[in-house]
Amino acid sequence: MKNRKEFVLLVILAFISFNMMAQPNVHNQSTEYEWPKDSLVKIKLDEWQNSKFGMIIHWGLYSVPGMIESWSLCSENWIERDSTITYDNYKKWYWSLSNNFNPVKFNPEQWAQAAYNAGMRYLVFTTKHHDGFAMFNTKQTDFSIAQGPFKDNPKSDVAKYVFDAFRKKGFMIGAYFSKPDWHSEYYWWPKYATPDRNNNYDINKNPWRWNKFKQYTYNQISELMHNYGSIDILWLDGGWVRPLESVNEEVRSWGANIPNWSQNIDMKHIAEMARAAQPGLIMVDRTVHGPYENYQTPEQKIPLVKLEHPWESCMTLGDAWGFVPNDNYKSSYKVIHSLIEIVSKGGSLLLGVGPSAEGLIPDKAVKCLNKIGVWMNKNGEAIYNTRTTEIYHNDNVWFTQNKDGNKLFALVCLQEGDKIPEYLEWSGNLPAKGSKLILLETNKAVKWELINGKIRVILPRGLSKETEALAFSFRPVVKPAK
Missing domain, CATH: 3.20.20.80 (Glycosidases)
Structure with missing residues (x-):
């Protein structure tokens, strides 16, 4: 025994x-x-x-x-x-x-x-x-x-x-x-x-x-x-x-x-x-x-x-x-x-x-x-309920859209331990002129401006220091029909 x-x-x-x-031959x-x-x-x-x-x-x-x-x-x-x-x-x-x-x-x-x-x-x-x-x-x-x-x-x-x-x-x-x-x-x-x-x-x-x-x-x-x-x-x-x-x-x-x-x-x-x-x-x-x-x-x-x-x-x-x-x-x-x-x-x-x-x-x-x-x-x-977009990535920013295509989302990945910056920038997918940019974490509009073809988003104070990513929704620029 x-x-x-x-x-x-x-x-x-x-x-x-x-x-x-781990199995080496993964699919x-x-x-x-x-x-x-x-x-x-x-x-x-x-x-x-x-x-x-x-x-x-x-x-x-x-x-x-x-x-x-x-x-x-x-x-x-x-x-x-x-x-x-x-x-x-x-x-x-x-x-x-x-x-x-x-x-x-x-x-x-x-x-x-x-x-x-x-x-x-x-x-x-x-x-x-x-x-x-x-x-x-x-x-x-x-x-x-x-x-x-x-x-x-x-x-x-x-x-x-x-x-x-x-x-x-x-x-x-x-x-x-x-x-x-x-x-x-x-x-x-x-x-x-x-x-x-x-x-x-x-x-x-x-x-x-x-x-x-x-x-x-x-x-x-x-x-x-x-x-x-x-x-x-x-x-x-x-x-x-x-x-x-x-x-x-x-x-x-x-x-x-x-x-x-x-x-x-x-x-x-x-x-x-x-x-x-x-x-x-x-x-x-x-x-x-x-x-x-x-x-x-x-x-x-x-x-x-x-x-x-x-x-x-x-x-x-x-x-x-x-x-x-x-x-x-x-x-x-x-x-x-x-x-x-x-x-x-x-x-x-x-x-x-x-x-x-x-x-x-x-x-x-x-x-x-x-x-x-x-x-x-x-x-x-x-x-x-989202789908991929034509432009889906810009540096540390990723994009999705709703199934109707009338709302875009920008998701900004933040690094653990980093301070929340005063502003964020991205290019590729821009909000329509005059549209609101909503920060999903607070469900409130944030200020934004267009600078040299890039959108700059001004972040509000008081955001959690342990935020993994910030997500924004906005109405996209409507492209002219071909």
Whole structure:
């Protein structure tokens, strides 16, 4: 027994150095995009584009030791594990975390309130990550939160209560679902080793096994689409599970192995079922460009220039997607400046937060979200329901406009610790002659003048010294028709 305890302790200690690693092959931004043809999807997509700010929640087995999500199971050259532990023993240890995952303080209302206070308007929740552990009451496997030590808890069907809590706050609801499933014998066949993220057998030679996996995937997504109320977004991760003919240079740039067979799970069949159950459903088949990637998802980065099609940057509040003890959370300045840049370039920000194994968002993260919300409460008009402008950037000033195009917003990013200046200047987007310039923080007009083609805004005294950014609204100069 003593040796067993030392073994487990050794494994966990090995992760202290590993758990802050980020996946190196994050998704890049492509300009390839196909607009949806379904009118209901277009309406839902427009509603989503109005929201601008959302929360993605990674919560699963990896939350128990507080380490990187799922990826430690994979044997790729960027993964580090203790060399004294065999790979098979490591996998057994990881799978056994299901026997210890008992989140007795699970409080989805706390999560929803923290997101609401931050000014967020949509949710993406990890119903299943690559490790295959389901955070919902699936009938396809016993490997789920609803079948372990938490099974007798009234909230054991975790996804149901997460979705319900956020719906009550008026959020759009998104279900994250991993297409690969490393726990399923139909994806990682125990007959063979598991060298990388891909399925570990030749699909061309074993079509029966792959068809079983396709049915398994279809059935789980069907459960989510039929048993969990209204769903707005199906957010599908694991872009290497795709038709072989769709593999392009973008995919090859990830550096991951590309097998000689097609990991096609028949997305058309899944989409027809999902949209019959959830009319207008937004589908996000990440990096698989075409009819089932209704918006794109650059990860941990912001595109260099604005994009005219729908997109979001998914980024972490801390260094990790899931819960990690003593994580380094970004400042409200960093998050708000990223949000401003993203929205000005036509996108949305999906911010990652990881609850603890007990089921609570850490207090430090909640405090950070609250600070973001203070700014959003005063300046949200310049973020929500806006679209990008022809001129969207000038130095530290970013621009958005309302959907009618008759009101412009200038958002000036300020550096933490700097004094509020007496005046600000920008060029490019100027107020119409005689129009008022409203400082959103006070909802009052401020003085402005035009000097050498630049607008100079005189700031009132008494503004908060801890203001992350100042936002102004004004009526734009009307351009003559061509």
